[in-house]
Amino acid sequence: MKGKIYKGLVLYFIQFDPKADTEYQEAYAWYEEQLQGLGERFEFSVEQKLVSVLAAPLLYPIKKYDIRECKINGFPYLIIYKFYPLKNLILIISIFHTSRNPRKKLPNLRKRS
Numbered sequence: 001m002k003g004k005i006y007k008g009l010v011l012y013f014i015q016f017d018p019k020a021d022t023e024y025q026e027a028y029a030w031y032e033e034q035l036q037g038l039g040e041r042f043e044f045s046v047e048q049k050l051v052s053v054l055a056a057p058l059l060y061p062i063k064k065y066d067i068r069e070c071k072i073n074g075f076p077y078l079i080i081y082k083f084y085p086l087k088n089l090i091l092i093i094s095i096f097h098t099s100r101n102p103r104k105k106l107p108n109l110r111k112r113s
Contacts, residue, residue, distance in 0.1 A: 012057060012090055013089055014090045020095050045075055046079070050079070050092075058083065065082075068083065069081070076097060079095060081093055
């Protein structure tokens with residue numbers, strides 16, 4: 001999802017890291033395989049949270065290296081992102097399943113800074 005929202009005169013864009021995009025597509029496919037329409041509900045929940053991030057990118061807590069995370073409502077996933085205010089960019093780093101090892105949430109972040 002590429003998005004934008006006007007906040008005063010500021011326009012923010014969402015960009016998915018390829019890894020995050022793959023995680024998102026795989027989660028969608030898995031849910032849809034479990035129950036028809038569940039993947040659509042997952043997608044809707046992700047999009048609703050992304051709208052929230054676009055509206056207020058600084059709202060969610062910083063975890064490490066200026067990386068923020070927010071919970072996807074109704075599903076055991078987090079959106080891990082970094083906000084670049086000078087570029088008006090929100091980079092989605094991961095769509096992270098909460099049952100995974102939390103140490104794997106933030107790999108190779110020093111290279112991204």
